[in-house]
Amino acid sequence: MSKLFDAAKKEFSITAKITAIRDGTHGISITMADRLLGEWPDSMAESLVLTDDLRVYVCGKLRDRRYLLTMPGLPLRGEQVSPTEVLIVTRT
Numbered sequence: 618m619s620k621l622f623d624a625a626k627k628e629f630s631i632t633a634k635i636t637a638i639r640d641g642t643h644g645i646s647i648t649m650a651d652r653l654l655g656e657w658p659d660s661m662a663e664s665l666v667l668t669d670d671l672r673v674y675v676c677g678k679l680r681d682r683r684y685l686l687t688m689p690g691l692p693l694r695g696e697q698v699s700p701t702e703v704l705i706v707t708r709t
Contacts, residue, residue: 628708631688633673635662635701645675647686659683664700671695673703 631649638644644658659675661683666674671692674682690707698704 626708628693628706629690631705631707632698633665633686633688633703633705635659635665635675645686665697665703667695667697667703667705671705673705 629649631647631654634646634648636644636646638646638656638658639653640658642658643660643662644656645662646656647654661677662675663678664676664680666676666680666682668674668685671688671694673686673688675684675686677683688705688707690709693706693708695703695705
């Protein structure tokens with residue numbers, strides 16, 4: 618039974634990005650491949666910081682930590698793509 622469970626595990630790349638969201642406002646967008654998972658306005662967000670434990674801090678102008686994002690699944694690895702974009706690979 619455990620072999621079936623292990624075979625069903627898949628890896629997914631999830632991107633968090635500060636960008637103009639669909640309504641045109643400044644905000645956070647979470648995507649997987651070309652699929653939008655979620656977005657919300659945040660006029661104070663200036664940068665994203667990948668943590669050592671593969672979570673993402675949303676920071677303000679003075680790099681103050683505004684809130685923390687945790688991606689679903691088991692995080693395997695991450696990359697700080699730019700000051701406003703983070704990529705995290707997770708496994709189900």
